Amino acid sequence: MTTNLLFNNILLKNSFLCVGLDPDLSKMPTHLLSCDDPVFEFNKQLIKATHPYTVAYKLNTAFYEALGIKGWISLEKTIKYLNQNYPEIFTIADAKRGDIGNTSTKYAEAFFSALNFHSITVSPYMGIDSVEPFLAFEDKFTIVLALTSNTGSKNFQEKTIDGKSVFKTVIYESLQWKNSQNLMYVVGATKATEIKEIRKIVPNHFLLIPGVGAQGGSLKDVCLYGMNNQVGLLINSSREIIYAGNESDFAEKAAQKAKLLQAEMKQELISKGF
Amino acid sequence: MTTNLLFNNILLKNSFLCVGLDPDLSKMPTHLLSCDDPVFEFNKQLIKATHPYTVAYKLNTAFYEALGIKGWISLEKTIKYLNQNYPEIFTIADAKRGDIGNTSTKYAEAFFSALNFHSITVSPYMGIDSVEPFLAFEDKFTIVLALTSNTGSKNFQEKTIDGKSVFKTVIYESLQWKNSQNLMYVVGATKATEIKEIRKIVPNHFLLIPGVGAQGGSLKDVCLYGMNNQVGLLINSSREIIYAGNESDFAEKAAQKAKLLQAEMKQELISKGF
Numbered sequence: 001m002t003t004n005l006l007f008n009n010i011l012l013k014n015s016f017l018c019v020g021l022d023p024d025l026s027k028m029p030t031h032l033l034s035c036d037d038p039v040f041e042f043n044k045q046l047i048k049a050t051h052p053y054t055v056a057y058k059l060n061t062a063f064y065e066a067l068g069i070k071g072w073i074s075l076e077k078t079i080k081y082l083n084q085n086y087p088e089i090f091t092i093a094d095a096k097r098g099d100i101g102n103t104s105t106k107y108a109e110a111f112f113s114a115l116n117f118h119s120i121t122v123s124p125y126m127g128i129d130s131v132e133p134f135l136a137f138e139d140k141f142t143i144v145l146a147l148t149s150n151t152g153s154k155n156f157q158e159k160t161i162d163g164k165s166v167f168k169t170v171i172y173e174s175l176q177w178k179n180s181q182n183l184m185y186v187v188g189a190t191k192a193t194e195i196k197e198i199r200k201i202v203p204n205h206f207l208l209i210p211g212v213g214a215q216g217g218s219l220k221d222v223c224l225y226g227m228n229n230q231v232g233l234l235i236n237s238s239r240e241i242i243y244a245g246n247e248s249d250f251a252e253k254a255a256q257k258a259k260l261l262q263a264e265m266k267q268e269l270i271s272k273g274f
Numbered sequence: 275m276t277t278n279l280l281f282n283n284i285l286l287k288n289s290f291l292c293v294g295l296d297p298d299l300s301k302m303p304t305h306l307l308s309c310d311d312p313v314f315e316f317n318k319q320l321i322k323a324t325h326p327y328t329v330a331y332k333l334n335t336a337f338y339e340a341l342g343i344k345g346w347i348s349l350e351k352t353i354k355y356l357n358q359n360y361p362e363i364f365t366i367a368d369a370k371r372g373d374i375g376n377t378s379t380k381y382a383e384a385f386f387s388a389l390n391f392h393s394i395t396v397s398p399y400m401g402i403d404s405v406e407p408f409l410a411f412e413d414k415f416t417i418v419l420a421l422t423s424n425t426g427s428k429n430f431q432e433k434t435i436d437g438k439s440v441f442k443t444v445i446y447e448s449l450q451w452k453n454s455q456n457l458m459y460v461v462g463a464t465k466a467t468e469i470k471e472i473r474k475i476v477p478n479h480f481l482l483i484p485g486v487g488a489q490g491g492s493l494k495d496v497c498l499y500g501m502n503n504q505v506g507l508l509i510n511s512s513r514e515i516i517y518a519g520n521e522s523d524f525a526e527k528a529a530q531k532a533k534l535l536q537a538e539m540k541q542e543l544i545s546k547g548f
Binding site: 022024060062063065066067068069072073076094096097098099100101103104106107109110111114115123124125126127128129130131145148149150151152153154155156157159160161162166169170173 | 380383428
């Protein structure tokens with residue numbers, strides 16, 4: 001995958017929506033629970049219904065790991081299904097990994113080579129040698145946590161190191177790392193002002209933005225401050241889409257919700273001249 | 275598991291050694307590769323041989339994830355084997371997880387409930403609500419990355435927020451979190467001076483210390499600065515022990531290496547009056 005291919009797909013679909021596939025047995029439609037693999041069935045139906053409106057899918061590994069080996073089988077089946085049927089769609093392993101060098105290499109092998117995701121989210125806390133093993137993979141993307149939208153972002157990310165916030169320090173430092181062109185950043189949608197400042201530091205990198213909608217982020221503001229000449233944004237929505245319905249028509253309901261978001265995004269794209 | 279039980283086991287075995295089970299197919303004895311489950315066989319033989327000298331085993335999830343579903347099966351079999359045969363031994367999922375609240379809950383369920391590890395390592399970057407879901411589990415421990423021994427620790431951990439280093443800020447903040455008695459901290463063995471300072475902030479918490487030996491950390495210095503009245507240290511060694519040999523006697527070689535480290539630890543315990 002390349003950012004050019006991603007950009008082309010954004011223009012084709014008039015969308016920069018990412019759907020988060022976070023399957024939770026206690027929330028999904030009960031008629032699926034008797035399936036051989038309820039999680040994969042849930043994901044497959046969601047993908048079939050929502051793919052016209054989305055350019056990316058994000059699989060949060062926690063929801064699969066919580067189900068043990070069965071969960072990993074569902075994860076593997078889902079990413080295979082995506083790669084085989086929708087190779088143009090950008091895939092994200094939302095794994096928030098990061099460890100010393102040789103261990104990060106193992107994680108990179110797990111998600112980039114074995115599972116064949118296009119990208120992975122990583123935590124920057126351990127610094128350069130915890131992230132560079134991911135960046136070493138060509139045409140794969142490493143999405144560094146910069147400024148998240150949760151309460152705890154105040155504890156460290158928003159504090160100040162040498163006059164700069166921690167999240168800005170993370171971004172500046174990461175630009176010095178080898179293959180920094182393979183970086184993207186996680187920035188919460190509720191932080192519109194900070195998105196503006198981040199865009200000045202990384203004019204060309206893609207931002208993965210959770211938190212639009214229910215969590216309070218405004219799509220308009222995010223676009224106003226975050227768009228670049230390749231759009232440069234992936235807006236994630238998980239629960240609002242995948243649990244839009246809870247009956248046999250859950251996938252249709254999810255598609256309706258995705259379509260609404262896509263329509264808003266189309267307006268933003270048009271107003272920005274794309 | 276409780277710290278009292280851990281302390282008792284330390285006194286019983288005269289050891290505060292943790293063995294890191296980081297199986298790598300390219301490094302393990304070739305005669306194991308024809309086994310049905312080489313990774314589990316490798317781990318089982320290592321555990322059988324080294325358990326008299328160790329009070330903890332640490333499984334780094336990256337090495338299992340890199341093998342896909344097979345790796346997760348080996349991980350599950352290994353933790354089951356440990357819990358069934360050596361329930362007094364402290365187990366660590368070295369997973370370095372951390373995400374927003376509901377997602378961290380899923381990770382906690384995965385490692386504490388489903389797999390039944392006694393503890394997990396977590397990254398503090400996302401703050402309070404990314405760690406508290408782990409702390410909510412009674413008699414389970416959450417081992418927060420504080421100061422690691424890798425090169426990248428300089429990028430953020432050793433920088434200064436309001437006159438305090440980032441890793442100290444992490445420790446101070448974490449003490450405000452609910453159930454902070456369930457915390458432990460990762461501190462690299464190469465940072466003896468900092469261990470002294472950290473001990474002042476957390477006199478009662480256990481520290482998980484990688485990096486003694488090959489990576490340059492001194493056991494003597496770590497004990498001098500890090501021991502508290504419950505010993506309060508778990509010193510991890512992975513590669514030096516598990517790859518001490520590469521032939522059919524690999525487990526015996528690993529046990530010899532573990533025994534040497536245990537003997538050094540016994541001397542330290544005696545000299546500190548335990």
